[in-house]
Amino acid sequence: NILLKGTPGTGKSTLGLELSERLKFDYICVGDIAKKEELYNGYDEEYQCPFLDEDKVVDELEERLSRGKCIVDYHSCEFFPERWFDIVFVLRTDTNILYDRLEKRGYSEKKLQDNVQCEIFQTILEEARSSYREEIVHELKSNVPSDMESNIERIVEWTKLYRTNNGLS
Numbered sequence: 001n002i003l004l005k006g007t008p009g010t011g012k013s014t015l016g017l018e019l020s021e022r023l024k025f026d027y028i029c030v031g032d033i034a035k036k037e038e039l040y041n042g043y044d045e046e047y048q049c050p051f052l053d054e055d056k057v058v059d060e061l062e063e064r065l066s067r068g069k070c071i072v073d074y075h076s077c078e079f080f081p082e083r084w085f086d087i088v089f090v091l092r093t094d095t096n097i098l099y100d101r102l103e104k105r106g107y108s109e110k111k112l113q114d115n116v117q118c119e120i121f122q123t124i125l126e127e128a129r130s131s132y133r134e135e136i137v138h139e140l141k142s143n144v145p146s147d148m149e150s151n152i153e154r155i156v157e158w159t160k161l162y163r164t165n166n167g168l169s
């Protein structure tokens, strides 16, 4: 299983969907599943969005993740069982580029600033480093389309090697 992390707007869903086609893996967007299954336990007035019920998310995903061949897209990871993931990629985008992408999404000024600061302070990367073994956490630049191409190549190659080395078909 592969975890794709990164500040919103860094390109997780674009990369995840493309990879799932190339690798024939399941693409799992945690935000979308939470919305569909209503895996919430309250409402955040400040950000005008529901609170994720992390236990329900883990219960919902456990069976699929235990089968392997999943690509999970979520900015955070603290509540995921560590055993779920074989590798973690953290997408990174320069802040001026990220600002433009989030502005196009129509984010409020507060949400925009908070997310850009999250990227500046490497919050998502630090969280990954504190949750997983250092050697399975990798940063990937995601500024321009050619970055996307090289990230796809790199992950596809890594996956092939991993499956061969672990006797997986």
Ligand SMILES: Nc1ncnc2c1ncn2[C@@H]1O[C@H](COP(=O)(O)OP(=O)(O)O)[C@@H](O)[C@H]1O
Binding pocket: 006, 007, 008, 009, 010, 011, 012, 013, 014, 015, 101, 141, 142, 143, 144, 145, 146, 147, 148
């Ligand atoms: N490497 C990249 N180069 C150029 N544009 C990108 C790249 N990655 C993503 N984008 C664009 O940025 C926007 C946000 O990407 P998205 O995959 O929705 O991010 P996330 O899932 O992390 O919120 C989309 O318009 C997407 O086309």
